[in-house]
Amino acid sequence: MMIDIDSVSLSYGTQRERKEVLNNISFAIKPHSICAIIGPSGCGKSSLLFLLAGLRQPDSGKIVVKGNPRRGTILQNYGLFPWKTVAQNIGLGLTLQHMNKRQIAEKVTALIAEMGLTGFDKHFPSQLSGGMQQRVALARSLAIDPEILLMDEPLSSLDALTRERLQNLFLQVQKNKQITAVIVTHSIEEAVFLGNTIVVLSERPAKIVQIVDNPQAGDLSYRGQEHFYSRCNMLRNLLREDKNG
């Protein structure tokens, strides 16, 4: 296993006013696979991603990441710097690693082309559509050649077709570069299309409702298949049962 999440619990607040967010969460993520995390709004998905990114520590339990992989993270709202251009935003991680300027420029140019952003390198984020900003955020996290990519709603607020195009693009990159990815999503279809494993969380405090094995994920033709719809329905029922139950 690449990542082992073992009996993890987390709360916010003080002793007197504790808000329990994650309750005894355990699952494992295989190398080079995609794990989708889905659950009701506010249940604790982003908090779980924060723990995986090492930005926060659990109250109890542990998260073990094998080796010392390079981790790329895309937090909600893409985290782009508005005063930096597309090229500067994408090259940020490399600049921080003190890579030389020529190498950064080469890598950034290649990523800009890969993400279909050619001609926009000198633009600022505010001059781009939401979908383009999300591609910049994806390019920035890919620039450091992450072995693990952690993403919080990276494709939200896109129209359906742009979202599907970016999902396809992401799948191709993830396969080519053998990335282990975790994606937090509100979208049942996205979880089923991308997630080799789908972790279904309950209302807060989030417990595991089910861990769904989804071997067909990663196949670009999956969306059009009968089985895709039955998987989506199964997931919808799991989420609904939890809400009603």
Ligand SMILES: Nc1ncnc2c1ncn2[C@@H]1O[C@H](COP(=O)(O)OP(=O)(O)OP(=O)(O)O)[C@@H](O)[C@H]1O
């Ligand atoms: N730093 C914090 N301090 C206190 N409470 C917090 C903090 N961060 C998140 N919370 C609360 O913890 C709960 C879980 O938040 P989190 O963002 O993890 O949920 P989520 O499932 O990602 O939500 P959404 O689906 O709406 O993005 C929410 O009730 C939120 O208000």
